[in-house]
Amino acid sequence: MSANSSLPRLTPPRRPFLARAVLLCGTLALAPLAQATLLVHVAKAVRSSDPVAVPDFGAGPAGQPSIAQIVRQDLRYSGYFHVIAPDLYPADPHAVRGLSSTAWTKTGALTLVLGSVQSAGQDYRVQAYVVNLLDDKVIAARRFSGAAASYHQMGQDVANLVYRAVTGHPGPFRGHIAFVDARGGQFRLQVAASDGWHPRTVLRGRIPVISPAWSPGHGHLAYVSYRHQHSVIYIQNLRNGQRREVPGHGAAQSAPAYSPGGHYLAFARVWGHGRTEIVRLNLADGQERVLTREGTVNTSPVWTPSGRHILFVSNRDGSAQIFQMNRNGGGVRRLSFNGGYNVSPAISPNGRWIGFIHADAGILSLAVMDRQGGDLRVLYAGANCERPSFAPDGRMLLFNTHQGGRKVLAEVAINGKGLHFLQLPGQANEGSWDFV
Template identity: 60%
Template sequence: MQWPIRRIALLMALSALPLSASALTVNISKAVSSSAPVAVPSFGSGPAGQPDIASIVRYDLQHSGYFSVINPALYPDDPHSAATINVAQWEKTGALAMVVGKVHPTSSGYVVDADAVSLITHKMLAGRRYVSDAEGYHMVGQEVADLLYQQITGEPGPFASHIAYVNQQGSHYDLDVAQSDGWNPHSILRGKIPIISPAWSPRGRQLAYVTYRHRHSVIYIQNLASGQRHQVPDQGTALSAPAFSPNGQYLAFAKVWERGRTELVRENLQTGHEQVLTRTGTVNTSPSWSPGGHHLVFVSNRQGSAQIYQMRTNGSHIQRLSYSGGYNVSPSYAPDGRWIAFVHAYRGVLSLAEMRPDGSGVQMLYDGGNCEHPSFARDGRMIVFATHRGGQKVLGEVAINGKGLHFLPIAGQTNEPAWAPR
């Protein structure tokens, strides 16, 4: 599969602007709280039937958990470049930063110019030009949101990325990929056989997933550009819960032997060599790699209840991480290594929680419905997860600070989300 967007990010000429160019990420980050007030004036209209750039940027930033977007009704004017900003007037809005720009229709699509500006220092932070066709226009809005996000937080933004998920409509199961806000979904696979546990390769070019063949679960790895797929050898046993190593060399997964014994296996994707990592005779599943590829967190019932453990990737030095409650599953390591998201049984509800890599600092993020399958955005600051709401299976997103909770407007019964690594 080939993504429709054709974008070019060009560093604009900053020297001609009255606001001087500067990289003030650290200064701004230290000056603001976890909900920095920002402003996003209009950019002009784009393709019919699509949200305009400003609406996309406002939505993304408002729901990130780290920004509050000032009501456009309070804006003193509507500038479209850094050179036309009346800083004194905009300071009165309370905004600490803003992103301004203009949409230019062309014969083949759209050119979008965007300037990120600090209202604390009166300096321009960055400028970019994006070129796209109509289908890629929405992604440009998310690129613009990432531009301001990175300048303020110092982290690459999570918005201009994709999520994979399973969408069940009636008796059909779709493996879909959409943009991070649910826009522009594409079907990767469709059929009447259940699909489970999609997992991205490190470069975002492949998806591993579980389905069924000859009455037992198997793992396929599918190339998104070509649509070609191949099956991970199973030797007649059931496989589940695939996870690519950060360097893409290995695939960890769970393998079921006789009498329900489920062990973790690491396969070298180049040589096909398998190494069994656990040998407890119990259930060991749901592996997730640490960012450096030196550890795996996983779920095991070896001490009687489902808990989260960590081990080195050769199967040694196993230690238990979760101790709060009798049921902790679905661990997901943040790409920056700061947190592990997981599902925690709390007051009879499967809730979304997070903890430090050593098991400390457990925090509840969402306890409003039975949660499943958390997955981190590429910057490690946001999490997508599946939950139940109003009798439907839906996808939610929330920041690691517990703010910005929202649910993606995707039709159907959606679950098993995985946020792309880039």
């Protein structure tokens, strides 16, 4: 018996989407920290409208990427910057005084990011400046400080400083992703920086783990595992390692999603005979409300940022499509009409965009559309994709795909640029960007 035989199924054209053959054996256990190198493979080169130069800031902790390397990588893969090659730089300045804007504009840069690193024992202080080379003005400046363990995050803070100064948006880099690493017959639920740096194992064992979902405030992860030969939902406390099971009343459950305030958990419950319904659970008092009663497959709930509506997937019209209902189950309306298979919705923090999986020429592609179901754009159709998740700023998407016969996590901007694969060990999948 397949481990997910109790999960709801929405059959796509030509290719299976939800099938995951796994074994129901073993136990889950807490695990220690793990370390990974910062490696990202560029899937396609992108030249965007904001050319930027980032000279070296100075040396940091041994074995870690430098501040400049972190900033260059984050900006390059954001989809909104073109990073000028360092071998074209005329110098590595650490202060604004004495800069020659002419020498830097000759490299093609319009923005210069410079600064310095100072250390005192295990503590570091990073000073960063963002300079508009067209008018020789400092458009942003900030000092960051912390221990060696937070050095990488300081680099991402500098990248966010640049991102906001140039684009006017807050930047996606100070965030975390959760994902599942499957290798050696074990499944590891891990948390890492948004670029995959320093993954920490939260849970490991031989029982599969899928569908991690962040709580607001990042203190908990809800996820699906298996017990008594059907799927169950657990909520894991990331601070103390404790977990609790969401009551299933003997039925299989899947696809957990926190409400924006963290007071409710929506999920899918399998009632049998082809019926799967969306349930809303009050986490404070345990009261449940069944939101759909169609007798069909209704799954993959996701809350809108206001908390007033829930997007979900249903086959009630004959094919798998994305619908919206209000938080109490009424006012159902269909959102997706382009194609016969649209699943796994994710909504941007500003509520403007819906990321989802769209069947395109026999391939399960990553796509976005506006909130009304229009302006559909395929962002990536290179391999079968799964489970999109928006960055906190709503301008990038994390998703699962395949590369070289392996499951991998990838990120891409909603403008279709900056596509890259995170180089993580094992079969990395089930990615989820942290909740705002």
